[in-house]
Amino acid sequence: MTARKAEQRSLLEARYGAAQQKPDNIIWTPQVEALLRHKSVRTFLADALPDGSIETMVAAAQSASNSSALNQWSLVAVTDVELKQRISDTVARSVPVARIPWIEEVPALLLWVADLSRGAEITKDAGKEPFVFDYLDSFLMASIDAALAAQNAAVAAESMGLGIVYLGVMRNIAKEVAEMIHLPSHSFVTFGMAVGWPDATRTSCIRPRPAQPMVLHHNRYDQGSYRVYLKDYEEAYQTFRVSQNMSAKTWLGSVIESATSMEYMGGRVKLRETVSERGFKLK
Ligand SMILES: Cc1cc2nc3c(=O)[nH]c(=O)nc-3n(C[C@H](O)[C@H](O)[C@H](O)COP(=O)(O)O)c2cc1C
Numbered sequence: 001m002t003a004r005k006a007e008q009r010s011l012l013e014a015r016y017g018a019a020q021q022k023p024d025n026i027i028w029t030p031q032v033e034a035l036l037r038h039k040s041v042r043t044f045l046a047d048a049l050p051d052g053s054i055e056t057m058v059a060a061a062q063s064a065s066n067s068s069a070l071n072q073w074s075l076v077a078v079t080d081v082e083l084k085q086r087i088s089d090t091v092a093r094s095v096p097v098a099r100i101p102w103i104e105e106v107p108a109l110l111l112w113v114a115d116l117s118r119g120a121e122i123t124k125d126a127g128k129e130p131f132v133f134d135y136l137d138s139f140l141m142a143s144i145d146a147a148l149a150a151q152n153a154a155v156a157a158e159s160m161g162l163g164i165v166y167l168g169v170m171r172n173i174a175k176e177v178a179e180m181i182h183l184p185s186h187s188f189v190t191f192g193m194a195v196g197w198p199d200a201t202r203t204s205c206i207r208p209r210p211a212q213p214m215v216l217h218h219n220r221y222d223q224g225s226y227r228v229y230l231k232d233y234e235e236a237y238q239t240f241r242v243s244q245n246m247s248a249k250t251w252l253g254s255v256i257e258s259a260t261s262m263e264y265m266g267g268r269v270k271l272r273e274t275v276s277e278r279g280f281k282l283k
Helices: 004-015 030-036 052-061 079-095 117-125 135-160 168-180 223-245 250-262 262-277
Strands: 073-080 108-115 164-167 188-197
Touching: 004 030, 030 135, 052 073, 052 079, 052 108, 052 135, 073 079, 073 135, 079 108, 079 168, 108 135, 135 164, 135 188, 164 168, 168 188, 168 262
Parallel strands: none
Antiparallel strands: 073 108, 108 188, 164 188
16 A cells, blocks of 8 residues: 555544444545645644735635625734733633633634625615615625635645634624624624644544535435434544543534533524624524
């Protein structure tokens, strides 16, 4: 076996774990390999980002498809240490935990904004009302575009050797963070992203995903078919958690907790209220 084949095999092993079935017909390209190598990073070195890295990430982000070429997202890159600390402290209080090291330690906190503010202003400047923005789909469109942009930026960052972790927890403090970064009406921080140099000595491993038949359907959705694959996924999930010294927790338990624990919601219980205060009527 060549070294490349061995690497591909170990990537699939990491992505699906030992017990689960794995596809044997992956069409390997350097890009596919890089995607399969993804892991969230929550332990960063203090080193600054290389010059041009944010601009490179933004060029990659802008290269993602976006709905009707309307460019309805923005990025606020927080590198000011004092502001980043204030955001980190506010998020930590919402969880609540004493501190969130991966926000405190990282050189850049990227805030991905679903942004209809430019479109609203351009429309009003033309003497018209942007009433379509009152509908849920407009909010969804901008949020989807922000997510696609962010993922392209994440892939670009990882290709430079940087590490990232998404921060949905930013929505816990949607109102406060909007004020802290002076967001205009009709814009909303969809999620954050910490980006920096991974501290290889403390970085976690690739996290396994369910076997493909759990998520891949052909032509018709096959409800309930996932059940067959749960046991093996649970095994992969447990093996990963043990290897990373994480607390004992089953995947099923996590799913149920996510569906039944208001604690899990953090400050997001009032999200609809905050989003509509920010100018999105969600009709
Ligand atoms: C939209 C989104 C929001 C997330 N929010 C958080 C977060 O607030 N805190 C965190 O530690 N990880 C967060 N994550 C990272 C996930 O926990 C992580 O992607 C998942 O456990 C899979 O692990 P992996 O990225 O290492 O493959 C988020 C991921 C996504 C896609």
